[in-house]
Amino acid sequence: MNHEQVPEHFTQQVLDTLQLDACRQAQALLDEHAHNLLPLLHAELIRQHLENCSDCRALHTAIVMLNARLPALQSLRVPQGFTASVMQRTVLQEVTRRHEQKPRRFVAWLMRPRFALESAYAMTVIVMLFSDLTGVNAFDTFDPALWERARPRFPESAMTFEHLSTQLSEQAEQQTEKMTTKYDDTARAIESWTREKYTAFREQYTALMR
């Protein structure tokens, strides 16, 4: 290609692009250059670029200035009475917290794991009292109508809680006895069934071995 045929604006564009690229590369390293963290070769290249490029030079000066001035903004003197205001607000916060503590303590007591166990235990006891699980239905045994009918037959002195409790315990014993008998029957049935099965198995085994 003949160099004379290349338009002048094209050459300028290429030079501009190269310059822009050089500036971009230089700017990426300016901060490290300002902190003297670059290797010697890179630092020399940046220095040469800064000598020729006024934009990057200005940017470098601004970065050096920033590095020097920014740490000075780390703390500002607080206005008069700042500490006192913070202390007052904190005290107020503390007072509010103490007021709020009561319900929170109650909620925390409710939320503790032991409470779940205790409530489960209490529920079990209540369910057992109302059901026939124990064999004693403490509340169903007391029939007010029956009581009214039976009352004239007994002298006044006999109508005591002691008398009632004796009656209740007798009933409880009967119920328990019934249940035990039931369980005994079942156990006996299982035992005899097992014995039969075992005897049959043994006979078969003996026949096979022969």
Added chain:
Amino acid sequence: MNWEPFSVRSVYNNRTTNFTLEGATIDIEQLLQACRRHEPLAWEAFVRLYQHRLYALSFGYLRNTAEAEELAQEAFVHVFRNLHQFSGHAAGLEPWLFAITRHCCIDRQRHNKARLPSAANSVSNGTDDEWPEHDELLDAGATPEQTLATKQDQNMLYRALQETSEETRDLILLKDIQGLKIEEVANILGLPVGTVKSKCHRAKIELAKVLLRLGAENDLRDSVQGANS
């Protein structure tokens, strides 16, 4: 109740370690434990130790002294309320404090934007009057001209910071101004360390460009004013 400022020297002068407050050395671990027990003197020492930095951080986000003061106080109340949840060592305390302050500031900014859509613009176009009056950064031995120049420079920095993106502001405030490590900033922002490292670099370039633009605008304004006068 009287909460007049007092010297903590008498309370903490037997402690051995690395923090100094009003001439007294304070063991930050012991101070933390005392704060967790809600001891008022310890809490006051804690507030005095970090109030300037939390105030500076909230001012960096909001650029309004009144709001920054309120937000820094709010951050301290949050810290007090949640101090028992902080189980780390003293080294992790500053990032935790800055994270709380940042959250408070971001919440306030969102609230302001929702309430007054023009509030964000009014902050970014703030005037020199919003600069804190009690500025301990200024050199006591400096001449009035030097003081004014430093003040103007710092105001320019804050203005430039307000014109950058929120992410850039986060990175500059936490890393370059408050001096947190890359890992700590990454932890606060919830970003990978490598991402934060590259973003920090880009943030500084962005801030430098804004600063140059503002400087050029100021020069132009000065030259116009000079020509008019």
